[in-house]
Amino acid sequence: MEATRSDDVPGFRAKRRKELLTFAVLAFGIWPIVAVGAVGGYGFLVWMYQIVYGPPGPHDIHPAPPGSAE
Numbered sequence: 903m904e905a906t907r908s909d910d911v912p913g914f915r916a917k918r919r920k921e922l923l924t925f926a927v928l929a930f931g932i933w934p935i936v937a938v939g940a941v942g943g944y945g946f947l948v949w950m951y952q953i954v955y956g957p958p959g960p961h962d963i964h965p966a967p968p969g970s971a972e
Contacts (some may be wrong), residue, residue, distance in 0.1 A: 952958075
């Protein structure tokens, strides 16, 4: 026997509530934590790289010789 539309309403509502709860947990719980972790991890990698290799910028700066036009 085929289920009528009125018999399926409670199941539909329960499924929709579960999907909305799953969306809310993902959108407002898990993904913000993942985003903060990714940005923080990248910042940590850059920080460690600069500790080992030094900060970016000119490295071999020598003073101009006396009498030069620089």
